[in-house]
Amino acid sequence: DAGITQSPRHKVTETGTPVTLRCHQTENHRYMYWYRQDPGHGLRLIHYSYGVKDTDKGEVSDGYSVSRSKTEDFLLTLESATSSQTSVYFCAISPRLGGPYNEQFFGPGTRLTVL
């Protein structure tokens, strides 16, 4: 498996509290992604990064912000968590965006529960 870790792996929090999830990679890949996975919805892209301090929104970015101050770390922040953000969050990395050999490598996931 690619060197990707996510922390925490599990978190239970209350509505209205801020939450930050961390993704750390040791592969020096340029592209990093945050997805959420919910039953019946598959994988939905929240935000992605194409370099240090370079980020863009995905399909379901409302209520989320991201930051990437180092190549190896990509943070996902829920400024004020809501119950609708209860989900499993996956980080992924890839060496390139388009063309061949742009497969994504996923981290183990973070299960977040917002009460």
Place this chain on the structure above:
Amino acid sequence: GQQVMQIPQYQHVQEGEDFTTYCNSSTTLSNIQWYKQRPGGHPVFLIQLVKSGEVKKQKRLTFQFGEAKKNSSLHITATQTTDVGTYFCAGLKDQAGTALIFGKGTTLSVSS
């Protein structure tokens, strides 16, 4: 926006039976990727198809990319209990596309 649709959503088979999942895009794709996610696990890359009409095989798995590059399929011959999981297709709209668009997946269960 661009959508990638997968059918069926669920499939149950007896061990030894064949299985096929289909992926359809509303727009032409530059390439398509397939991922497998075991229960409780994370998605793992299986293969990428780039050329129109391309067919690739991995042991009992056969992947096809349609001539119009708008659809793809994954066929598993003689399923085994180790094939259990959710199979996702993911399409890239163009070479400079921003990100993959994932289908909702097909969950395969296999009884022995």
